[in-house]
Amino acid sequence: MFNIKPNRRGLIQLLIISLGITTVINGILFSFNINQSVTQPIKPEYPLLPPSWMIGLIWTILIGFMAFTQWLLIKKTRDRILLSLIPILFLNCVLYPLYSQGFSNDFNQLIGNLFTIAFASFITGRIRSITTLGSNLMMIVTLWGLFATFATSKLI
Numbered sequence: 001m002f003n004i005k006p007n008r009r010g011l012i013q014l015l016i017i018s019l020g021i022t023t024v025i026n027g028i029l030f031s032f033n034i035n036q037s038v039t040q041p042i043k044p045e046y047p048l049l050p051p052s053w054m055i056g057l058i059w060t061i062l063i064g065f066m067a068f069t070q071w072l073l074i075k076k077t078r079d080r081i082l083l084s085l086i087p088i089l090f091l092n093c094v095l096y097p098l099y100s101q102g103f104s105n106d107f108n109q110l111i112g113n114l115f116t117i118a119f120a121s122f123i124t125g126r127i128r129s130i131t132t133l134g135s136n137l138m139m140i141v142t143l144w145g146l147f148a149t150f151a152t153s154k155l156i
Helices: 008-031 052-076 080-099 106-127 132-151
Strands: none
Touching (some): 008 052, 052 080, 106 132
8 A cells, every 4th residue: 555665754654644643533523522531531430541532642652653653564574364464453543433333332342442452462472573562562552452451441
């Protein structure tokens, strides 16, 4: 779809594309008040979650990590399957508000969180030998997924 080169321009393209998509989605969420409020947690019964605007900021940073990791992989491998992993994770993450029905479907949120954790963990391990930095950045995505799942569980 996009011809991203393993140079600085390619990195900038990846960041603009991924962060642009994320910004548009965050803008839609906040404009249509899909997440209930921009100053309160998504659901008040989840006291461990930060305010919605902070969750949006965190995900924007995580999406930036994904873009940077994808660029590192483009620089170091031509394996098409490996290069498709992060875009799949990215799509899963940006579509989360849709398949979680505006963060209101607890079951879909849990399944989405578990998939994100499992897939980001898989990517973390799979790319470790290719790019340690990229692997560590994907580990941060995994850790955020773990925290978000714990924070939204009915166990606390």
